[in-house]
Amino acid sequence: MRHSHYGVLPVSIRQNSNILFVLACGFLFVGCDAFSPPDAVFVVREETNQLTSNVSNAVEAELDNSFGNPHQLVAWLKLPVDFGGVMGATEESTLEGPLNKFPVTFDTEADEKFIAQFQNDDGDFKFGESGARLDWMTGEYAGKSMQVIGYDAETQLLTTKEKVEVPPAAGDTFVLSAGDTLKSGRALYMEHCLHCHGVSGDGNGPTALYLNPRPRDYRLGQFKFKSTKPAEKVRQEGLGRVIKYGIPGTYMPSFLLLEDEELYAIVEYVRWLSMRGELEYRVDQELVLASGLTNKIIAERKADGDDSEEIQEEIDEAVANMPVLFDDLAGQLAESWLLAEEEGSLIVPAVARVEDSFESRARGRKFFLEKCTNCHGHKGRGNGSMTEDYQKNEETGELYAEPGLFDIWGNSVKPRNLTQGVYRGGRRPVDLFYRLYGGIGPSKMPNFATTDPQILWDTVNYVLHVPFETPGEYIEVDKEYFESKKKSGGDEEKAADEEAATTETKQTATGSTESSDQG
Amino acid sequence: MRWFWLTFFTVCPIAAVVLCVVAPGLDWWFPGEAGSPLGERIDSLFYLILYIVTGTFIGTQIAMVYVLWKSSKKDDERAWYSHGSHNLEVIWTIVPAGILLFIALYQMDVWAEFRVLSKFPKEARKAPVAEVMARQFEWRIRYPEPGRTLQIQQQPTDLYAVNELIVPAAKPVMIYLKTQDVQHSFFLPELRVKQDAVPGQIIPVWFEATKPGEYVLVCAELCGWGHYKMGARVVALAEEQFEAAMEKLAEEQSDDGFADAGESDDE
Amino acid sequence: MSVADPVSHDAHDDAHGHGHEQSFISKYVFSTDHKVIGIQFLVTTLLMLMVGGALALGVRWQLAFPWESMPLVGRLLFSGEGGQISPEFYTMLFTMHATVMIFLVIIPILAGAFGNFLIPLMIGADDMAFPVLNMLSYWFMWPAIVCFFASFFCAGNGAAAGWTSYPVLSALPQAAPASGMAQNWWLIGVTLVGVSSMMGSVNYMTTIINMRAPGMTLFRMPLTIWAMFITAILQAFALPVLTAAGFMLVADRLLGTCFFIPAGLVVNNADPTVGGGQPLLWQHLFWFYSHPAVYIMLLPAMGMVSDMLANVARKPLFGYKPMVYSMAAIAGLGFIVWGHHMFTSGMNPALGMTFMTSTMMIALPSAIKTFNWIGTIWGGKIEFNTVTLNSVAFVSMFVVGGLSGIFMAAVPVDIYIHDTYFIVAHFHYVLFGATLFGVFGAIFFWYPKMFGRKMNEGLGRAHFFFTFLGANGTFFPMHLLGVAGMPRRYADPYLHPYLEHFLPMNQFMTYSAIMMGCAQFLLLFNFAYSMFYGEKVGRNPWKANGLEWTAPSPPGHGNFDVLPVCYRGPYEYSSPLVEEDFLLQTEYLPPPDKAEPVKEPEHA
Structure with a gap:
C-alpha cells in the first residue's frame, strides 16, 4: 500500500511514536494556571461617583486610607470596633545587653484570651512560622513592630525574633496580633456572607x-x-x-x-x-x-x-x-x-409580661385595630389598605411607581402576615415587645415607645395568638370597638372598615398553619 | 511494551486495594463508629458486601492479568479456537445469582426496621420528639411543650429551635420530617440515617443515639444554591439532661426581658 | 503496509463509484449518508466532551480550592468578589456538566455516532432505512445544544437544579436563582435531545430488522448490532415517558398546572403554593426513563468492546449467545429497577424491597458479560495496542463500577451512601470508566474505516495512559469520600468539620482531573492529525471478520462494491478451516468433506 507524505514532522518523530509519547507527557505537565486572580474590591456608592472627579477621588482615597481594601484592611482606632489583638506593657527588667526577651504583663482580661489563643494543650506556645506581630504603642519603639516567637507563662517573658540593643523601658505599651479579629471576621465573611451581602456589605x-x-x-x-x-x-x-x-x-x-x-x-x-x-x-x-x-x-x-x-x-x-x-x-x-x-x-419592658388570657388578647386586639390594621390588615394577613396605596418617597417627594410600602433602601416591603406564625425578629415575647416598642425604623413600622407597656404586652399576646385564632373569637371585641368609634364621630370610612372586618371574621381560616394535615 | 502494560494493569488494582486497606487508618473512612444500633447493623452489612465485592474484584483482576499475560506471549501458536463453554456459563450464572439473592434477602430486615412504620420501636412511635422542618437553608425544629405530645398541627405552647435538634440518648426517638419548600434530605452520617424530606409529605423517621453527644446533621438532597450550608447538629442528652434542656428552652422561649433585665441575653 | 485485502477490488477508485454529483452542502452538511451523519455526530460529541470536561474541571476546582479565584471564570464573571464564584454558579456547573455529558456526549456518541456509522456497514446495508429521518436526528441535536447553551446566558448562568431536575426546586421559578428562564431552556433542550434520539432509534430498529444482508441472521449479527438494537428498543419505550414528564414540568412552570407542586409550600418568601401535585411523581417518571438510559449509555459500548476484544484476541467471542441473552436481560430488567434511585425518597418501603431484588438481579447479566470478556481474552493472541488497552480498561473499570453498584442496590447500605460521593464514584466508573474507554477504543478501531487512515499509536497510548491514571485518580478516592459521608453537590463540604480533612484528597483528585482533561487534547489532536497524516490503510487493517471490513476505507456512497452475502458469524477468528487467523463473514468456503470432520484443536 502506498504511503502518503507526512507533512512537516521530522523523520525521527514520524518513525518513532515513543517520542510523541514523551512529548505528550511534557505537554501535560506544563502548568495551566496562567490566569491570575482578580482582587476583590469595596464598591463605591453611586453618590460618590456623582461627585466631581477631584472630590470623588479624594473621598475614595480617604476611604482607602481609613479602611483599606478587602485585601489590606486598615484598623482606624477612632471607630468603636474590636479589631482584635492583646494590649500589654513591659515590666522592669534585669536582663541586659542585646536581647530578645523582656518581661511583660497583659491586660488581665486579655491575658486569658491571649493564652487561649496561642497555648496548645501541652501548655506550649505556638506562634506559627512567622510569629505573631507586636506593635509598640509608646516608648522608644513606638510605631515599630516586631515578631513574637515565644512566651513563657511562668516567667512572663516574651521572646521576639529580633534582638535589640536597648531593651524597651518598663511601662512601654504594645499590641500583640493587632487586627486579628477583623481579619478572621473578613475570612469568615468571605466564606459565609459575601454571596448575598456582597464584599462591601451593600447587599x-x-x-x-x-x-x-x-x-x-x-x-x-x-x-x-x-x-x-x-x-x-x-x-x-x-x-x-x-x-x-x-x-x-x-x-x-x-x-x-x-x-x-x-x-x-x-x-x-x-x-x-x-x-x-x-x-x-x-x-x-x-x-x-x-x-x-x-x-x-x-x-x-x-x-x-x-x-x-x-x-x-x-x-x-x-x-x-x-x-x-x-x-x-x-x-x-x-x-x-x-x-x-x-x-x-437597651429596651427593657417596664413591667413583666401580662399573662396570656382572652381578656389580655382582646385588649391587644383593640390596640391592633387602632394602630396596625392599615398595614397588617384586619386579620393580620399583612394586606392592609396601605399595601394597595401609592406611597410617597420621602427622599424625592414623589410617589413610588408601584403601590405598596417601601423601606429606606427602596425595596418593596410587605407587612408581616401574622397568621403564618413566622416572626422575623424572633418569637420570644421580648422580641415582639422590641418590635412594638422600638418599631422597625428602616421599613417604616412605627414605634410605640410611649405607649403603656401593659398594652404592648397585650398586643404581644394577641399577635402571638393570631395563628391559633378560632373563627369569630374577637367578634364581640370588634363590634364594641367599631361602635365606640362610631359614637366618637367615626365617619363613613370606618363603617366600611367595620363591614370588611366582620365579613373577614366570618370567613376566617383556622390559621395558616401550613398544610400539615397532608401526607 | 508488553511488560509495561502488564505491570500497569497489575499495579493499578493493587493500588486500589491497598488504598482501601490503609484508608481506615488514615481516617479516610466512616465518620466514626456507627452511633446507633441500626447503624451498626448497616455497617456490618456494608462490610459483608465489601468483603464479597473485594474478593470478586481481586479474583477478576487476577484472572484478567493472567489471561493478558498468557495471551500476550510471543510465540507462533494460534489462538484457542473456542466459542465458549456451556458449563462455565452455567457456573458463573448460578454462583453470582446465589450470592446476589443472598445479599438481597439478607438485607430485608434492617430495611424493614428502618422504614416500615409498624416495625418502628413502639416507645418511639408513641411520642415523637420533634418535628424537623427543612427549609432553604436551615433546619427548623418544633418540640412539644414538656409534658405534652407533639401534634401534627402547630400548638400555641410549642417550642421552637433552629439547627439544633435535642433528643434523649440511648433510646429510640421518632421525628416528623417535613419541608417548607423544596426537597431536602435529613442525613446523620454518624448514625447512618438518611431520609428525604418530600414537599407535601410528613415522614416519620426514627433513630437512636447510643451515646450522649453531638452528631452532625446535613442535607443530602440538592435543595438550591445553599445546599452545602445546611449544617446543623443533633444533640443527644441523657434522659434527665434532656428534660432539663427542654425546660430551659421553654424558659428562653417565654423570655419577656423583664426578670433578667440588664443581663446579657446573647444566647 | 501489506494488509491482506480479501476483496480483490482496488481500494481507491470507488470513493465516488455509486454516488452522483453532490454539492458540498448536501454531501457534508445536510447529508443523508449514514457515514457522514455518524462522523458529524462523532465530531460534535467530541467537542461537547471538551465542554462538559471544562465544566467538570470547574466543579473540581471549587472542591479543591474552595472560594479561590477560578481561572478565567473568576476574572470574567466574579471580578468584584476577587474571582470567588457564587454557590449557584457551582450548582450550575455540575448541573450542566451532567447535562452536557449525558445528553450531548454519551448518548449521541454511542447511538448517534457509532450507531449510524456501523449499523448499515455491519449488517451489509447500503444506508439506513430512513436516510432523511437520520439526517434530522443529527440536526435536531443542534437546537438542543442551542437551548442548553442559551441557558448559560440566562439569569444564574444556566440551569441549576441538578441534571435530575427534581421538582419543586425545578418547578418553581423562585426556588433557585437559575430556575427562571434557564430551566425552561434546559427542559426544551432535553425534549429536543429526546426527539433526536427517538428518530435515531426508530431508524435503527427498522434498519436492523429489515435491511440485513442475505445470510445475516439475527444470531450472526455482531454484538455491536445487538447492542444497538436493544438500545434502540430501550429508547423507544423509555423516552416517551421522559418527554411526557418534561412537558408536564414545563406546564407546571409556564401554564400554572401543578403536577409536581403540592400545596402550602413557601419558597423564597412567596405566597404559599396552591395545588395538589406530587413531587415524587417526577422522580418515578424521570427514573423510568433515566434508568434504562443508563443502559442506553452502556450497552452499545459493551457491544463494541465485545467486537474489539474478539478481534484483538484473535479468538471467537466467548459465549456469544449468553452475551446476547444477558444484554436482553439487562434491557428487560432495566425497566423494573428505576426505584433504586429513590430508596430514601419516602416511597412505600415495600417497593424498596422489590426494587432491591430486581436491582440485585440486574447485576447478574453484567457479571456474566464480564466473565465472558475475560474468557474471550483467555488463550488469545493479544498485542497491547490502543484498542486492546482501552478495551481492557473498559472491562476493568466496569468491574469496579458494577461492584460498587451492589452497595447501592442493598437498601440498608444505600440509606447511608445514597447521595454521597460513593454514588458519584459509581456512575463515573460506569459512564466514564466503562463507556468512554469503550468509545475511545472504538474510535481507534473504526477510525480507519471512517477516514482510510489509522490513528497514531504513540499518541493513542499516551492518551490512554494519562486518561486511565487520571480517571482512577479522580474517581477512585470518591469511594472513600462517599464512605466518609460527604454528600454530593456541595460547593463547600469543608464547612462541615467531619469533612475538613478531605481537602488534600480533593486536591489530589483535582490534579488528576486536570491531567485527564489535558490528555483529551491528545485525542483531539490525534483525531485531526491522523485525518491528514495518519498511516493509510486498506479495507481490513485489523484483519477482522465483519462485513464493514469488506467495504472500501472509507466506504463510498452506498457502502459496498457488491452486495455482501453472509455465511457465518462475525467471530470466526483463528478458525482451523483457513490458514489465516481470521475468516470474513462474506467468505464462501465449500462444505468440508464429511469424511474428515474438523477437530477443534486443544487449547495449548
Whole structure:
C-alpha cells in the first residue's frame, strides 16, 4: 500500500511514536494556571461617583486610607470596633545587653484570651512560622513592630525574633496580633456572607439578585431587628443573635454552628463594614447637600455663569478638608455606635409580661385595630389598605411607581402576615415587645415607645395568638370597638372598615398553619 | 511494551486495594463508629458486601492479568479456537445469582426496621420528639411543650429551635420530617440515617443515639444554591439532661426581658 | 503496509463509484449518508466532551480550592468578589456538566455516532432505512445544544437544579436563582435531545430488522448490532415517558398546572403554593426513563468492546449467545429497577424491597458479560495496542463500577451512601470508566474505516495512559469520600468539620482531573492529525471478520462494491478451516468433506 507524505514532522518523530509519547507527557505537565486572580474590591456608592472627579477621588482615597481594601484592611482606632489583638506593657527588667526577651504583663482580661489563643494543650506556645506581630504603642519603639516567637507563662517573658540593643523601658505599651479579629471576621465573611451581602456589605452579592427580600445593605448603618430604642444603632449582641438564629421568613439562615469567637469576629466585621458604608454615605450627603459638588450641580452653576475659578476653589477646599470631614463624621458615628452598647439603650419592658388570657388578647386586639390594621390588615394577613396605596418617597417627594410600602433602601416591603406564625425578629415575647416598642425604623413600622407597656404586652399576646385564632373569637371585641368609634364621630370610612372586618371574621381560616394535615 | 502494560494493569488494582486497606487508618473512612444500633447493623452489612465485592474484584483482576499475560506471549501458536463453554456459563450464572439473592434477602430486615412504620420501636412511635422542618437553608425544629405530645398541627405552647435538634440518648426517638419548600434530605452520617424530606409529605423517621453527644446533621438532597450550608447538629442528652434542656428552652422561649433585665441575653 | 485485502477490488477508485454529483452542502452538511451523519455526530460529541470536561474541571476546582479565584471564570464573571464564584454558579456547573455529558456526549456518541456509522456497514446495508429521518436526528441535536447553551446566558448562568431536575426546586421559578428562564431552556433542550434520539432509534430498529444482508441472521449479527438494537428498543419505550414528564414540568412552570407542586409550600418568601401535585411523581417518571438510559449509555459500548476484544484476541467471542441473552436481560430488567434511585425518597418501603431484588438481579447479566470478556481474552493472541488497552480498561473499570453498584442496590447500605460521593464514584466508573474507554477504543478501531487512515499509536497510548491514571485518580478516592459521608453537590463540604480533612484528597483528585482533561487534547489532536497524516490503510487493517471490513476505507456512497452475502458469524477468528487467523463473514468456503470432520484443536 502506498504511503502518503507526512507533512512537516521530522523523520525521527514520524518513525518513532515513543517520542510523541514523551512529548505528550511534557505537554501535560506544563502548568495551566496562567490566569491570575482578580482582587476583590469595596464598591463605591453611586453618590460618590456623582461627585466631581477631584472630590470623588479624594473621598475614595480617604476611604482607602481609613479602611483599606478587602485585601489590606486598615484598623482606624477612632471607630468603636474590636479589631482584635492583646494590649500589654513591659515590666522592669534585669536582663541586659542585646536581647530578645523582656518581661511583660497583659491586660488581665486579655491575658486569658491571649493564652487561649496561642497555648496548645501541652501548655506550649505556638506562634506559627512567622510569629505573631507586636506593635509598640509608646516608648522608644513606638510605631515599630516586631515578631513574637515565644512566651513563657511562668516567667512572663516574651521572646521576639529580633534582638535589640536597648531593651524597651518598663511601662512601654504594645499590641500583640493587632487586627486579628477583623481579619478572621473578613475570612469568615468571605466564606459565609459575601454571596448575598456582597464584599462591601451593600447587599448586592452575586446571589442577592434573586432573593426576596433583598439582603441587607449595611451601608446606611441601619438594621431592622434590634433590641435598642428607636433612634439607636444595633447592639453587638443583637447582630449576633440574628446571625446565630437566622431570620425566618427570609433567606438569612441560622449560623448556629459557628463558634462564639467566629460569631464575634463576623459581628465586628459587619459593624466595621456598616460604619465604613455609613461614613461614606454621610460624607456624600455632606458634599452633595451642603456643598453641592456633584458634576450635575457644577455644570448647572457653570451654565448659569458662575465663576469657574470660584468653583475650583470650593473643590480644592473640599479636597483639602476631606480628612477633617472624615474625622468629624467618624467621631459622630463612633459616638452613636458606642451609645447603642450602653445599658440605657437597651429596651427593657417596664413591667413583666401580662399573662396570656382572652381578656389580655382582646385588649391587644383593640390596640391592633387602632394602630396596625392599615398595614397588617384586619386579620393580620399583612394586606392592609396601605399595601394597595401609592406611597410617597420621602427622599424625592414623589410617589413610588408601584403601590405598596417601601423601606429606606427602596425595596418593596410587605407587612408581616401574622397568621403564618413566622416572626422575623424572633418569637420570644421580648422580641415582639422590641418590635412594638422600638418599631422597625428602616421599613417604616412605627414605634410605640410611649405607649403603656401593659398594652404592648397585650398586643404581644394577641399577635402571638393570631395563628391559633378560632373563627369569630374577637367578634364581640370588634363590634364594641367599631361602635365606640362610631359614637366618637367615626365617619363613613370606618363603617366600611367595620363591614370588611366582620365579613373577614366570618370567613376566617383556622390559621395558616401550613398544610400539615397532608401526607 | 508488553511488560509495561502488564505491570500497569497489575499495579493499578493493587493500588486500589491497598488504598482501601490503609484508608481506615488514615481516617479516610466512616465518620466514626456507627452511633446507633441500626447503624451498626448497616455497617456490618456494608462490610459483608465489601468483603464479597473485594474478593470478586481481586479474583477478576487476577484472572484478567493472567489471561493478558498468557495471551500476550510471543510465540507462533494460534489462538484457542473456542466459542465458549456451556458449563462455565452455567457456573458463573448460578454462583453470582446465589450470592446476589443472598445479599438481597439478607438485607430485608434492617430495611424493614428502618422504614416500615409498624416495625418502628413502639416507645418511639408513641411520642415523637420533634418535628424537623427543612427549609432553604436551615433546619427548623418544633418540640412539644414538656409534658405534652407533639401534634401534627402547630400548638400555641410549642417550642421552637433552629439547627439544633435535642433528643434523649440511648433510646429510640421518632421525628416528623417535613419541608417548607423544596426537597431536602435529613442525613446523620454518624448514625447512618438518611431520609428525604418530600414537599407535601410528613415522614416519620426514627433513630437512636447510643451515646450522649453531638452528631452532625446535613442535607443530602440538592435543595438550591445553599445546599452545602445546611449544617446543623443533633444533640443527644441523657434522659434527665434532656428534660432539663427542654425546660430551659421553654424558659428562653417565654423570655419577656423583664426578670433578667440588664443581663446579657446573647444566647 | 501489506494488509491482506480479501476483496480483490482496488481500494481507491470507488470513493465516488455509486454516488452522483453532490454539492458540498448536501454531501457534508445536510447529508443523508449514514457515514457522514455518524462522523458529524462523532465530531460534535467530541467537542461537547471538551465542554462538559471544562465544566467538570470547574466543579473540581471549587472542591479543591474552595472560594479561590477560578481561572478565567473568576476574572470574567466574579471580578468584584476577587474571582470567588457564587454557590449557584457551582450548582450550575455540575448541573450542566451532567447535562452536557449525558445528553450531548454519551448518548449521541454511542447511538448517534457509532450507531449510524456501523449499523448499515455491519449488517451489509447500503444506508439506513430512513436516510432523511437520520439526517434530522443529527440536526435536531443542534437546537438542543442551542437551548442548553442559551441557558448559560440566562439569569444564574444556566440551569441549576441538578441534571435530575427534581421538582419543586425545578418547578418553581423562585426556588433557585437559575430556575427562571434557564430551566425552561434546559427542559426544551432535553425534549429536543429526546426527539433526536427517538428518530435515531426508530431508524435503527427498522434498519436492523429489515435491511440485513442475505445470510445475516439475527444470531450472526455482531454484538455491536445487538447492542444497538436493544438500545434502540430501550429508547423507544423509555423516552416517551421522559418527554411526557418534561412537558408536564414545563406546564407546571409556564401554564400554572401543578403536577409536581403540592400545596402550602413557601419558597423564597412567596405566597404559599396552591395545588395538589406530587413531587415524587417526577422522580418515578424521570427514573423510568433515566434508568434504562443508563443502559442506553452502556450497552452499545459493551457491544463494541465485545467486537474489539474478539478481534484483538484473535479468538471467537466467548459465549456469544449468553452475551446476547444477558444484554436482553439487562434491557428487560432495566425497566423494573428505576426505584433504586429513590430508596430514601419516602416511597412505600415495600417497593424498596422489590426494587432491591430486581436491582440485585440486574447485576447478574453484567457479571456474566464480564466473565465472558475475560474468557474471550483467555488463550488469545493479544498485542497491547490502543484498542486492546482501552478495551481492557473498559472491562476493568466496569468491574469496579458494577461492584460498587451492589452497595447501592442493598437498601440498608444505600440509606447511608445514597447521595454521597460513593454514588458519584459509581456512575463515573460506569459512564466514564466503562463507556468512554469503550468509545475511545472504538474510535481507534473504526477510525480507519471512517477516514482510510489509522490513528497514531504513540499518541493513542499516551492518551490512554494519562486518561486511565487520571480517571482512577479522580474517581477512585470518591469511594472513600462517599464512605466518609460527604454528600454530593456541595460547593463547600469543608464547612462541615467531619469533612475538613478531605481537602488534600480533593486536591489530589483535582490534579488528576486536570491531567485527564489535558490528555483529551491528545485525542483531539490525534483525531485531526491522523485525518491528514495518519498511516493509510486498506479495507481490513485489523484483519477482522465483519462485513464493514469488506467495504472500501472509507466506504463510498452506498457502502459496498457488491452486495455482501453472509455465511457465518462475525467471530470466526483463528478458525482451523483457513490458514489465516481470521475468516470474513462474506467468505464462501465449500462444505468440508464429511469424511474428515474438523477437530477443534486443544487449547495449548
